[in-house]
Amino acid sequence: MLTDYTTYNDLRAALGVSSTDLPDEVLSLNLYELILKQEFEAIDLTLESTYVTTEALTTPTAAEMRFLAATDLFATYAVAKHLTASLPMFSFKQLTDGKAQGARFDNPYKDTVAYVKSQYDAAKSKLVEAFAAVGTTVTTTVTKSYFSVVSPSTDPVTGT
DSSP states (O other), rough: OOOOOOOOOHHHHHTTOOOSSOOOOTTHHHHHHHHHHHHHHHHHHTHHHHHHHHHHHHSSSHHHHHHHHHHHHHHHHHHHHGGGGHHHOOOOOESGGGGGGGEOOOSHHHHHHHHHHHHHHHHHHHHHHHHHHTTTOOOOOOOOOOOOOOSSSSSSTTTO
């Protein structure tokens, strides 16, 4: 399912790592498919089925093609965002043949993590827009505030 939306090379490119750092065997784990499925369902429960239906069209409209591309891009950054938690463990600063020695970076990936997060947010908003443009209603969650500040009409200390 993961490779229906993105490639392992695209995921590695988004993170700036190589196939030695992050092999296909790791990316093919079921965990990443489940993460992507939850990301899709968080947007809309019908997003995945809409993608499959739209992809099967012989002559998709421009809006449908934009939806397909937005879904693919979002899939890449949604999985990459989850991989950023273990990003410092993927890549070695130095790797030698002598006695299988390797040294890891301290944490130079702060900029990469921030970039992937910003791309994830941008891709998600574009996907929501593209999904709505193909004629599907997208529900958005509105955060309600149940607390507010109320000032008393008199000073509680002096009573005036």
